[in-house]
Amino acid sequence: DTHVILDGTLIPTTRIAATTIKTKGTNRGTTVHLWYSGKHRSFGGNIQFLANAEGFPLWVSPVLPGSRNDLSAARDLGIVGALTAAAAAGLRTLADRAYHSAGIGILTPFKKAAGQPPLATDHHSYNLLHSQLRCLGERAAAMLKTRWSALRRITLCPKRIGTIVQAALVLTHHEHHGRY
Template sequence: MIAYPAMLDVPRELVRYVGRLLYDERCRRRTPKGSRRLTCFHQALFALAWFRTKPNIRLHGIAFGLSQATAYRYLHEAINVLANQAPDLHNALDRAVRDSVSHLVLDGKIFDTDRCRLKTTSVKGQTIDAWYSGKTSDFGGNIQALCEPDGFPIWTSEVEPGGVVDIEAARRHVLPAVYPYTKAMPVLADPGYQGAGHGVHVPFKQPADGNVLSVGNRTHNALQRALRSLGERGFALLTERWTALQHTTLSPSRLGDLVRAALVLVHFEYRRIS
């Protein structure tokens, strides 16, 4: 084997922040001093390098002197401590109100995963792959997110199998908590959220009988689309910076924690937390 130097383009302050979280977790578990292969700082460095570049976990572990099993364990520990720092939905909404946010953007994304054998029954009574998404024609997990008007993500949901459509995922994880806030802070969403309810603004549907929308409705759609499109930035901030989210080989059930961990990293780099 040939060793070579590499650079990780994350600030040292971020490594220290994750290291402090890991240190607190070791103290909570009463981990004996000197019993770990890596210090908290180097475990944080190991995890951030994986989030940033998603190297092969076995080879990445070897670079840090870890077995494959230990590498996975250290990675999951880092994901857990980061995900635990993510704001819950009510806290995120309360902060948005305090910051006088004019509106929020609700969006969903299918995060690419390896194939999962879990089956479910479709609305037609057929047995199908639960994690297969017709939206992307691939396997993945559905994550919902709320973003500020400029597209900055403030909250992400638990994962649902890719076969669950956006409106159903939103009803399970977002809408019940959002409704009380929509009078002062309306929510914009794409056509996939038709029927979301009061305070959630979606485009008018094109008539199915061959007619066309009125000028007023077309203008509403254009304005709504212009404002809503900025919400696309939210998932881009997560997946382009932390490329491990672009395709995960971890258990799909971990996607919710993985995305929340990346959300905390984004919030730290944008000085939303310290």
């Protein structure tokens, strides 16, 4: 393969009892729900995954609380270090804007900074090509979440989400007879 695709997804859950103290941002020091994702405005677990260039899921992470953003989740799980090492061997990683500044070899779209002029034509073209290649990573998450109804809403303890998603990945690989 020429590259892999890194992305994260939220697996919804109905169990929401855990809380934590916010350590960053404007509301620092306030109590927040650990499993609540402000981005998705929903409760769930953050799962990171890698897909091949065709959009087939290769690997899924253990679960982290939905309040964790994708970049910090990838760093804490050791994914960034492993993908940076893989880049040294020639395997690039495509990721979305959530992974901006993740590391060498993890390619993300260019961002337009506030108050700056619009992106240059070459940056705009790069972003277009990048999104056309990376969008297949969304297919990997969709393949798991739509094929396995157990992933549509977890009613067990949210800490079990990772195990359930990993089982779905194994079953998906079995279903496709190792063609990917």
